[in-house]
Amino acid sequence: MQRRDEMIDEKVYKSRRETFLKEMKKNSAAVLFSAPQKVRSNDTEYPYRQDSDFYYLTGFKEDNSALVLVKGKKSTKELLFVQKKDKTLELWTGKRLGEEEAKKRFLVDKVHIIDLLDEKLKKLLLNKKRVYLDMFCEDKRVLHVKELVKEVSKSRTAKYTPKEFLHVRDISQAMRLIKTPAEIELIKKALSITKEAHHKAMKMKKNALREYELQAMFEYEFKRNGAYSDAYTTIVASGNSGNTLHYIENSEVLKRGELILIDAGCEYEMYASDITRTIPVGGKFTKAQKEVYEAVLQAQLRVIDAIKPGVKKSELQETARESLCEALVKFGILKGSVKDLVKEGKDKTYFPHGIGHWMGIDVHDQCPYKDKNGKEIALAEGMVLTIEPGLYLREDDKSVPKKYRGIAVRIEDNILVTKEGHENLSRDIAKTVEEVESLYDS
Known part of the structure; x- marks a missing residue:
């Protein structure tokens, strides 16, 4: 062996x-x-x-x-x-x-x-x-x-x-910016273990469970499958807690009708995975939850589709912002032209973070984003990055229509830049509404 x-x-x-x-x-x-x-x-x-x-x-x-x-x-x-x-x-x-x-x-x-x-x-x-x-x-x-x-x-x-x-x-x-085939295989192995844990979470009947019980399940699945540790502290944020980006208290009771934002990935042989999925406690999205979820998913798919050598991360950020801003206008949260709203940064209240980061030996791989001359580094074959758009609609934000308040959705995948475009290394982890709901019923 x-x-x-x-x-x-x-x-x-x-x-x-x-x-x-x-x-x-x-x-x-x-x-x-x-x-x-x-x-x-x-x-x-x-x-x-x-x-x-x-x-x-x-x-x-x-x-x-x-x-x-x-x-x-x-x-x-x-x-x-x-x-x-x-x-x-x-x-x-x-x-x-x-x-x-x-x-x-x-x-x-x-x-x-x-x-x-x-x-x-x-x-x-x-x-x-x-x-x-x-x-x-x-x-x-x-x-x-x-x-x-x-x-x-x-x-x-x-x-x-x-x-x-x-x-x-x-x-x-x-x-470390450019990963070798051996490194990519280790990331894939980490993702295969992380996939099993996320799918188990999607299938769980969560009556009266606390967030930390779900966290414990992830940590158990990681170790059971040969990953000695998580790549970062697991986030299990139900309901409005999902609107705290780095929520790690994980102590609330899971309530039927709420969403759970789970940001969890294991580290296998020093190489990280970093996956976020947002799932409904009772196995079914409400109409409002589904609207927000599919808006975030649409933004993510647009960004992933744009990934190829030569593209800059700042361009991916703008693609995500424009897509999510379109949804915010559609939901009646923002008013005006998408172009002007993005220019004024109005969308950042609801999407305050970057579209992603380098990933490898560190979950936030310590690789440069700018070259020696201070210019942004363009994507190149062999780079691995996360793509993680989100919408965060706080329950105390009166500018948000009541049906959307307290909803938080983030969807995150790990993407390899290839010679011709990209490969979604985490594509086998369920993420469409239909996939998530069907796993719960399986």
Whole structure:
């Protein structure tokens, strides 16, 4: 059986590091750290999750490790620092790979124990002009490297020493914009698990359930099917709670006749899924709910249909706004021409968020939206993004006709940009009114 941490070949990580080194300036060194353990309370910690960029370049999931990439005038070096084997600590916290096993597994030039990082860095930084670090990180390890640079700068034997810091994530996060076939397969696997959970929710008879019971079902289905965690805190927002965009209290009783906005996706082998569906508690949409739902669905389909290489995300945003604004005028919520209303931003009261975001190792993948010149990056083959229009009609908004008040609808899918257009990676998750209602009756 394939080990789960070997689902992407080591040669892929090697290739990524080589690409990273090509982007680095000559006579420089880059230092990336694993994620730190995070304290939950007192002496208990949150479940460990590796730093996304560190994992992207190494495939290594252990904490207390570091990657150092060095680029000279004509040659490069890749060094990985790992925890040493320690039987006593492993008894408490689990097996470590260790230096010798890491040497066998990773296609790097050198593997050292993390205790030697300072000693090795001092030598590696000599005759380097610049250092790549996470410039926005306050982690004590990053700050310590800056202190080491100061120490090295005092050398009287080196021809030159580092005088410039550069942001290491500018390179790694730009690389992550384009997904490889292996990455896309992992996203598809995450979506297949997420699909099962959403469909189970659609089928559930929800008499007197609380929102958190539905949340628990999602988390159970994720883990039961091999996804160790959710990709973000599940949102189960019934009734007017759906009008709070990041509602995570999940404590209200589900009431027949209300809608439930469920934003839930799992993380499989570090890759996220991100799906929102809005379903009726009793299995049937009311007439007003159906009108709002189909308006949002129509907007989403228009946006998805427009996705292809060369299109900009801002153009997709305008397509969504125009479509949803047409519906708001039709419902009697807004009055005037759609063009003028959009120009004046009147629609933003009811659709206040963006049309979507990059998705990959992070559910909100930390990839740039603008290039080095500040220009918006156009869609290209291999990019993955969410498309998630919504309408939010608060129950206390007297400008909204009474029959629509308290309704919140968002529909979200995960889209791959292809050479000729796009592929909806989550197309098998039910979303039309007919599909949702029929699942409830099945």
